[in-house]
Amino acid sequence: MTEFLLAPDPAAPRLSKAVAAIDHTGASQTIKIxxxxxxxxxLNSREIVTAMTIGDYPEYLALGFLRNQGMLGDxxxxxxxDYDDEIDTVVVRTAVETDFEEKLSRKTRTSGCAVGTVFGDMMExxxxxxxxxxxxxxxxxxALSRKINTRPSLYLEAGAIHGSVLCEGDRPLVYMEDVGRHxxxxxxxxxxxAKGVPAGDKLLYTTGRLTSEMVIKTALMGIPALVSRSGFTAWGVELAKSVGLTLIGRLRGERFMCVAGAERLVWDAPPSAAPGDHARHKRKGAGDD
Structure with missing residues (x-):
């Protein structure tokens, strides 16, 4: 079956740029950022949020943000x-005006990893x-660790970016990147x-930390498993246990830690004697999260 229905395009000119830099030896370098x-x-006539983003797939970002905040129901x-690239604006229109338009005031969502706009409605x-x-x-x-970490991406080209991948079994389907993991x-x-993709048989892979917000988003999307090459927060683990989410972190090659839902693991491939972490594919100097 087809893998990577959508995947990063590191060559896309709008997503990165070359800048001059001086390295630790004093030599001139040109790097991508x-x-x-x-x-x-x-949402209709109401301004909801301003998000800092790399700028690809703005329609999906708008739909997903509204969906994950509970502003778009089933x-x-x-x-x-409607997306206007000149003023960097997306307007999502619904058949009936929603309750959230009068409820929310203008907010700005930053690209920070630990901080972003979080509406209390996420917990509802x-x-x-x-x-x-x-x-x-x-x-x-x-298989996913190998396929995702060897796929050309902006992370490998320029760093300072997060990725999330929608997977089905051992097949990575949709790979999205942005400056914030959310x-x-x-x-x-x-x-x-937008595509009516069912969630119950999917797995979500992320490069970022497995925080409470990531667990909440995944659970509300209906995806039963969340996997990361990074680590956990205590509240993230507790929430995963409470909603029955399988939570797996520190996935490097054939090494991982499962802190919730271990009873759902199927041990059909024991790790090799010398498991690798695909370090040769990791951007030099890049952090875990």
Whole structure:
């Protein structure tokens, strides 16, 4: 079956630029850095948020952000999405005006990894989430680690960026990157909403930390497993256990730690005697999260 229905394009001119730099020896170098631009999201006539983003897939980012914040429900009919690249604005239009338009005032969402705009509505409905008890095969984890970490990406080209990947079994399907890990997840949520992609048999891979917000987003999307090459926060682990989410972190090659949902692991591929972490594919000097 097809892998990577969508994937990063490191050569896209709008996503990065070359700048002059001086290295530790005093030598002149030219390096690539990612771009960053504001994107203002409207829900009908109401300005909802301004997100800092690399600028690709703005429609998916807008849809996913609204979806993950609970502003677009399952029964919501989206009648149009208008993107204006000159003023970096996306307007999502619905058949009926939603309650959130009068409820929310203008907010600015930063590209920071630990801080972003988080509306209290994200917690609403979490107690009603019922995730399928989907198995996670260890062979899938090993294959995904290899395929994702060897895929050309902006991370490998320029760093300072996060990635999230929607996977089915051992197949990575949709790979999104952005300056904030939440943006990358929102783009995937927007893609799933727009295309009607079912979530119950999927796995979400992220390069960032497994925080409470990441767990909440994944659970509300209906995805039963969340995997990262990075680590965890205590609240993230507790929330994963409470909603029945399989939570796996520190995935490097054939090494990982499962802190929630271990009973759903299927041990169909024991790690080799000398497991690798695909370090040769990691951008030199890049951090974990």
């Amino acid at each position: 990612v771009t960053e631009r504001p994107l203002t999201i409207f 029964g919501e009919t989206v009648t149009g999405i 409905g979490l107690d009603r989430v019922v995730l399928p008890k989907a198995p996670v095969h260890t062979s899938w984890l090993y 943006n990358a997840v929102d783009k995937i949520a927007g893609y799933m909403f």
